[in-house]
Amino acid sequence: MPPDYNDILAASERLSGHAVATPVLESPDLNDLIGGRLLVKAEMLQLTGSFKFRGAFNKLSQLTEKERKSGVVAYSSGNHAQGVAAAAKMLGIPAVIVMPADAPAMKIANTRAYGAKVVLYDRWTESREAIGGRIAEERGSVLVKPFDDPDIIAGQGTSGLELARQAKALGAGLDAVLVPVSGGGLVAGVALAVKAEFPKAEIYGVEPEGFDDLRRSLEAGQRVANDGQSRSFCDALMAPMPGEITFPIHQRFLSGGLAVSDAEVSQAMKLAFERLKLVVEPGGAVALAAVLNGRIDCRGRTIAVICSGGNVDSATFARAIAG
């Protein structure tokens, strides 16, 4: 069963007192720059430095006592890894995480610091799904998928629920919401929540160029994969195609997909450093980059972007802000 708005309300109850209600921030300078009002949902301020904690905690907190004892397994380029590891630690559940060997060092170190066992694989020649599935079978563990799971989608959607409520508290409408996309769990959950509160809001998924499988899938009317050859420094947004559960939600609620270049993302990270004083990782900055580079018309409108994470190595961040 795909998740619906009520599942997000239930997830919000579960997360209350455990997750951070991340702030919505804005900058007069950025408002001037886009000629409208820009609301920035600061998900890098969530526990573990990204929204991923939301879905992970929503999933893990619903496991049975027996399932908790057998532990969980997850595969992730880094943010889901940290989210699952931290939620597992809080709930006393053993966790094994399968991560690409070339993931940012900070993400691997943090996942280990939360007490999870990390298994590394080669992103370009091995299948994380196969490795994760095998470990889950051997241990009798629950496999916690990064996006194609109703409980994960509902958990990520709590970010959109908060955003909608925060926009109302600011007296702002929401004309459009732009959300970073890897497998599309976050944008699916955010769309479910925001559309319930602001039915006319346009929702866009944003991806790095060469990883714009959601954009092309929406245009094709069916799930299509990336070419497997492209490269981007947006390490968090490399899922090969939209999920089976997420894609029908995308088809129903999204106005479209947008793609941005690494150079545009780098510039967005620099502006977030200068104007918002926030650390945004490459994959977390794609929606902001789309707005700053005119991918949609912002004039006189209120646009929200989710800046989805801030787990970036210092060298990568230093290069981006040097501009």
Next chain:
Amino acid sequence: MPPDYNDILAASERLSGHAVATPVLESPDLNDLIGGRLLVKAEMLQLTGSFKFRGAFNKLSQLTEKERKSGVVAYSSGNHAQGVAAAAKMLGIPAVIVMPADAPAMKIANTRAYGAKVVLYDRWTESREAIGGRIAEERGSVLVKPFDDPDIIAGQGTSGLELARQAKALGAGLDAVLVPVSGGGLVAGVALAVKAEFPKAEIYGVEPEGFDDLRRSLEAGQRVANDGQSRSFCDALMAPMPGEITFPIHQRFLSGGLAVSDAEVSQAMKLAFERLKLVVEPGGAVALAAVLNGRIDCRGRTIAVICSGGNVDSATFARAIAG
């Protein structure tokens, strides 16, 4: 007349809807590190990237129509400059700002971008007070002092008022509050507000080594100046001595002064980048540095620090986070 708690409540009313109610953030990792609970008041998320907007807006919004027409003059190493320039722009008041020629390029550029006229001077050979006073006389403008003014102190105190209320909303007490100090306007206002809400809370002012005039003044029982020879990369914290109005407040309410080295500040900026995903400038990170380096006992206690600003050039920030 020195300001009191009621002046802070009045300032809070004036700022409502104009200033950001900055969030209080915490990190489980930093809590583990100090063995207590650490609340971080994120003042770099205030308009203009520092708390200084609070005092400036509180002051400027109370000027008469005649005073507004004659404009305002301020001297500042950069954050008060931006605060006054932005508040003046919002209120339609002409502003001239006297800034040191070696202030961070970002601070000078931002002050100009807010529409203020910037006059540069040599920090080591010229007197900013003399230059500012002369310009004010020539133009018939109001001189907006950076700290030694009851309206400025009351405005900065709204940060402490918010902190106290946010701590209560979190169900937390406040055992100690550490605040960056230049001339001591922020720590004076914060002390007035926090002591009214948490009478037993200890308040500490934190300064860079070599600029610890408040620490030495508290010990001497009278205002003493810095040696004028020391150097620090905490460009925002270089006032020569506590103010005439601020120091009696310090004497009445502070438990003491603390000093930290540039190396300790740099490490605190790195930890804020890694664990909080916040951009903190050197002067904004001294209170966090004091806590992380064990200047006070944190074990089992709830400690709040104000991270007072985030206006730092990219090269300086890159050096700090490289560690």
